Amino acid sequence: MGRPREFDIDTAIKTATELFWRKGYEGTSLTDLTGAMRITAPSFYFAFGNKEKLFRIVIEQYYEKQLELLESALREPTVRGVAEKFLYGYADVLTGPSHAPGCLALNSSLPSAEDDTVRAWLADLRGELTVRLRKRFAKARGTVELPMDAEPDALARYIAVTAWGLAVEAQSGAKRKDLHSTIAVALMAWPSADVPRPEQRSTSRKRASPRLRQ
């Protein structure tokens, strides 16, 4: 059957997964891949066809696992259980110790900030925004606006997370009304202020009302 392969293909795929996770799709060069796999370019092309085909293999393996998580979540007896299990499970994946932080699929588009001053800077700017929100919430804590045991850090991060998620959705093609109805749900996590002065309230907006709490 010809000359036997001198490297383990599954190990090579794992190596590639790690690289894509850390450096993104375009950020991972063939030199990176073949170097880490300790094979030469022709061996790479013989085994995988090209970079994109390997990437698709990697992502498909990843999504198989993600789908397992999703299916398992969907089997929860309550829809809240579905949400809970999926989000916590996903968070575990994002912070798993055996790979770079974040989602492989999203990181592949959003290359790592490591060794990249531009991206590190962008991440900093994002962080700054969260800081400002946190300070505002911390100041409000203990007043009628926010109970004393609220967590400004968690609240600020929640707003930021929602914002980044909206940005991803928008880029994928979500329309304004989609985003608005999503925000309407997101705001249900928020405490209504106890009778703020009505004339100073934020610009009233018509918004979809999911009415989850009957």
Place this chain on the structure above:
Amino acid sequence: MGRPREFDIDTAIKTATELFWRKGYEGTSLTDLTGAMRITAPSFYFAFGNKEKLFRIVIEQYYEKQLELLESALREPTVRGVAEKFLYGYADVLTGPSHAPGCLALNSSLPSAEDDTVRAWLADLRGELTVRLRKRFAKARGTVELPMDAEPDALARYIAVTAWGLAVEAQSGAKRKDLHSTIAVALMAWPSADVPRPEQRSTSRKRASPRLRQ
């Protein structure tokens, strides 16, 4: 004072902004930039120094506007008003008609899917996940799990948005406990089921409890 510049520099920056928004930072080549600006490479380098410096100008202009939105939101009399104003304002930016969809700063890392089969495929995979959630929620609607007037579409998108946002946060360095406390807040938007069978509930997790609703 020497030879006058033959192109308008503000117009050129606007052109660059549009390109970065649509194609991302690395996805926008100097050929793209100089071509759209209708200037040659030396003119570009004379005017802007290099690609990164131009990008920083563009992003700084963008963040100035974002900060205006944020400051304006922070001046809201209630913290809920802050969240509301900021999120809706951001959504407006994301879907603004004068530029590519999404956030300029995030898109710069997450290059556009247009003319890119790999990224289009990744966006599709993300969409599929939302579809599955929606179907599950739609099926639950009208049962004890979910009231009849709930919106499966908005709920599913909310979970997805939260997930993508978590992914961005995780890549920027957020720790697992940060994500968990964020999720705890996110789940406050969710209706608790009316007494599900306890033995079938999802794996109980200790989680930070912001206790927003006293």
Place this chain on the structure above:
DNA sequence: CGCGTACTATAACGTTCGATATAGAACTGC
């Protein structure tokens, strides 16, 4: 052994990337 097949090594392909050396053109101030 020797043929066919499967894999690997060397070396280089053409293209695109961001960036520039060199020279010349267009303006102001003297």
Place this chain on the structure above:
DNA sequence: GCAGTTCTATATCGAACGTTATAGTACGCG
């Protein structure tokens, strides 16, 4: 008009990119 400065055009740089042609090596099978 000449000097000094500022911007532009041509033409090209070296490096890195993904990819491949060519040749050779190692195995199973007859």
